[in-house]
Amino acid sequence: MKKVSISDIARKAGVSVSTVSFVMNDKAVKMRISREVIEKVENVAREMGYRPNQLARGLRTGKTKTIGLIVENISNAFFAKLAKSIEDEAKKYDYKVVYCSTDNDEDKARDLINMLSQRQVDGYIIVPTLNLAEDIRKLQAENKPVVLIDRYFPQHDEIPAVLVDNYEGVSGGMEYLIGKGYRKVVLVTIETEMAHMKDRLRAYYDVLNRHGIAPVDGFVKVVPYESDRETALKEVEDLLAGAGTAFDAVFFLTNYLGVLGIEAIKKLQIKVPGQLAVLCFDDNDIFRLYTPTISVIRQPIEAIGQKAMSTLIERLRHTGEEAFPENAPLMLIADLVKRESI
Amino acid sequence: MKKVSISDIARKAGVSVSTVSFVMNDKAVKMRISREVIEKVENVAREMGYRPNQLARGLRTGKTKTIGLIVENISNAFFAKLAKSIEDEAKKYDYKVVYCSTDNDEDKARDLINMLSQRQVDGYIIVPTLNLAEDIRKLQAENKPVVLIDRYFPQHDEIPAVLVDNYEGVSGGMEYLIGKGYRKVVLVTIETEMAHMKDRLRAYYDVLNRHGIAPVDGFVKVVPYESDRETALKEVEDLLAGAGTAFDAVFFLTNYLGVLGIEAIKKLQIKVPGQLAVLCFDDNDIFRLYTPTISVIRQPIEAIGQKAMSTLIERLRHTGEEAFPENAPLMLIADLVKRESI
DNA sequence: GATATTGGCTAAAACGATTTAGTTCTTTTC
DNA sequence: GAAAAGAACTAAATCGTTTTAGCCAATATC
Incomplete structure (x- = not known):
């Protein structure tokens, strides 16, 4: 038939x-x-x-009513939730979302952009990798609106971005830790040159400085992105072995690192918060259910998704030839969720 | 430009x-x-x-090199992993996957099938809802291959399916519990008329029967699918309040229910496995990290994804006019992962 | 009563590819 | 040296829509 x-x-x-x-x-x-x-x-x-037939329709009209969503890894809880919120939001505007993961690999990201472009998506929401600004400029030059989420390019404010205020988020977390008397705070972060991570790192140093605490060599642990789960876990374990003596608190800068940290803490049987206070950027089901429950800086995921989508829709509707006004990245406030770990 | x-x-x-x-x-x-x-x-x-331009190409050739994946909820860990494995597998065959969630709503499932059909996907991998067999037959009539995963329609063996052997999985879990001396086992399941859940339930009764244990009224708790998280949690809590006296073990039949169960157990401060032995169908990060760690029946997610994909590809390549041979659902073995909870 | 206007439709171009059936030379073949 | 074969391309149809321009009859206008 x-x-x-x-x-x-x-x-x-x-x-x-x-x-x-x-x-x-x-x-x-x-x-x-x-x-x-x-x-x-x-x-x-x-x-x-x-x-x-939507192919024929799209071919004729030049509009597919589809937007491309590129995230780092769709199986990570943070991105999965973000994707779901964007998809639900898109449905309201009668758009379909097709999503894919870069695994933080810039070549893969480029391939995905190409793939989506060939499939004629009308616009993009992208969690960018390093060095992707040029490729994104090309999309804009083709009149395809792009909105960045979670990350941004500070030197490119012609590319709109919606993200959390990373600097304020980490500052708040650090102030909380220090306010509770923890002055030897270890930071576990992921290797990245990207601005959002630099902002988080900068906040760490600024807060220490504001309180007259000298940063300690080796207190900032950078887990390379490429390392597989086992290796990364090993590194975190080695670091946390010093808990309780060398340092008294740890601040994980991503959800993924936090989960890894929990695993290490469990293995090493570290008493939290007795030996070690624990704080993590980004929430996760595990943090609510682990004993003790883990305090986090929670990003407003839904709000990011909604704002990104509405920004994109605005640009999709803006059919005029003249370029869209430039605008600074939209930074939303992350809030501190106090639980038992600090 | x-x-x-x-x-x-x-x-x-x-x-x-x-x-x-x-x-x-x-x-x-x-x-x-x-x-x-x-x-x-x-x-x-x-x-x-x-x-x-892939729209033009697809319009002309009738092939989009895209397959549609319909799951229950992409933000659930089980489906997210399944989706990732299918996507990775699809890439090997040079296919792109577009995925969407039914939220277990059969009307939504139908809408999604329509949407994908309008976008001319070449084939489908579907986690079906109730009453979807007819709609799927229509796809097949249009010469679009479909492979079911995770669930199946026993009375429709013209629709190929790849799933775990649910009966064997639950049987194994029950034998393990009973072998360890637990004879008062509560089952928490989700309301469903679908065969895969009936198989699980049947295994429960069969194993009890085999050991001469009379099933107890109220030992099978059915959480309605529509109930929101809070309500469902409340129900599980109420049930588990009797732990240690009325019954000595609980078997959660899905990952989602297990997580809910953990939350209830934590709230009620039930000693596991002292007061209550816990077993869950489907693994989850939380089960590895919770204290105590939770034993599970683990589905071979990667294998399901790979087998589903290869079955689909086989049919995509099978261009002949004559119908594809009918075949019984392919059932893979789930294994028991023994941890601390039992 | 000729000309405009309106109502109710249709023809055909266009979108950007793929693919079949040619066309036009040049080279073989006998 | 005419016919056949081969080499190197091209024209045009086609996929399923949308959309512009236009056709024809009936009615309104002067």
């Missing part, structure tokens, strides 16, 4: 293809199609189970 | 559109295009950054 096309409908209803198209697109009234013909066409279309 | 099309290349290279097409599709040799022309075209295409 073949699919039914608009011309099948036209033939069966005894009208032209154009007429069917007008009826199917609610342009029948504007095109002054008579009441009877409209009904006739609608009935035939229903009977035959007609579904317009 | 507009996108460059095949005719832009043709014009600039001074050849016909056909020639460009042949070169771009590696049919140049078969079509006896000369070495110089091939190079010329390739250079121009590279310089201009030509990327074929």
Whole structure:
């Protein structure tokens, strides 16, 4: 059984293809199609189970009603939730989302952009990797709107971005730790040259400095992104072995690192918060259920998704030729969720 | 800056559109295009950054090199991993995957099938909901291959399915519990008429029966799918309040229920396995990290993804007109991961 | 009563590819 | 040296839509 096309409908209803198209697109009234013909066409279309071919439609109109979402890794809880919120939001605007993961690899990111571009998505929401600004500029040059999320390019404010205020988030966390009397705070971060991580790191040093605490060599542990789970776990374990003596608190800068940290803490049987206070950037189910529960800096995931989507929609609707006004990245506030670990 | 099309290349290279097409599709040799022309075209295409429009290509060829993946909820760890494994596998065969969630709602599932069908995906991998068999038959009638995963329709063996052997999995879990001396086992399951859950339930009763244990009224708790997280949690809490006296073990039949159960157990401060032995169908990061660690029946997620994908590919390549041979659902073995909770 | 206007439709181009059936030279073949 | 074969391309149809321009008859306008 073949699919039914608009011309099948036209033939069966005894009208032209154009007429069917007008009826199917609610342009029948504007095109002054008579009441009877409209009904006739609608009935035939229903009977035959007609579904317009979106490839043909997209080819003709240049619009696919699809947006491309590129995240780091869809199986990570943070990105999964972000994706879900964007998808739900997109549905409200009648857009479909197709998503894919870069695994933080810039070549893979480029491939994905190409792939989505070939599939003619109307716009993009991207969690960028390093060195992706040029590729994104090209999309913009083709008049395809792009909104960055979670990360941004500070020197490119012509690319809109929606993210959490990382500097304020980490500052708040550090102030909380220090306010509770912890002055020897170890930071576990992921290797990255990207601005959002630099902002987090800068906040760490600034807060220490503000309190007259000298940063200690080796207190900032950088886990290389490429290391596999086992290696990374080993590194975190080695670091945390010094808990309680060399340092009294640890601040994990990502959700992934936090989970790894929990695993190490469990293995090493470190008493939290007795021996070690623990704080993590980004929430995760595990942090709520672990004993003790882990305090976190929680990002407003839904809000990021909604704001990114509304920013994108605004640009999708802005059909004018003139470039869109430049704008600074939109930074939302992350809040501190106090639990038992500090 | 507009996108460059095949005719832009043709014009600039001074050849016909056909020639460009042949070169771009590696049919140049078969079509006896000369070495110089091939190079010329390739250079121009590279310089201009030509990327074929997949809508046009798909419209013409009827193949989009895209498969539709419909799962229950992409933000659930089990489905997220399944999706990732299918995506990775698809890449090997040069297919792109677009995925979406039904939230277990059969109307939503139908809408998604329609949406994917309009976008002309070449094939489907579906975690079906109730009453979806007819809609799937329609896809097959249109010559679009479908492979079910995780669930199946026992009375429809013309729809291929890849899933775990649920009956054997639960049997194994029950035998383990009973072997360890637990004879009062509570089962927490999700409301469903679907065969895979019936298989699990049947295994529960069969094993009890085999050991001469009479099933107790109220020992099988069914959490309605529609209930929100809070309500469901409350129900599980109420149930588990009797732990240690009325019953001595609990078997959660899904990952989601297990996590909910952990939350309840934590809240009620139930001693595991002292007061209550805990076992769950499906693994989850939390089960590895919770104290005590939770034993699980682990599904071979990667294998399910790979087998589903290879089954689908086989059918995608099978262009013949005659229907594909019918076949029983392919059932893979789940293994028991023994941890501390039992 | 000729000309505009309106109502109700349709023809055909266009989107960007793929693919079949040619076309035009040049080289073999007998 | 005419016919056949081969080499190197190209024209045009096609996929399923949308959309612009236009056709024809009936009615309104002067």
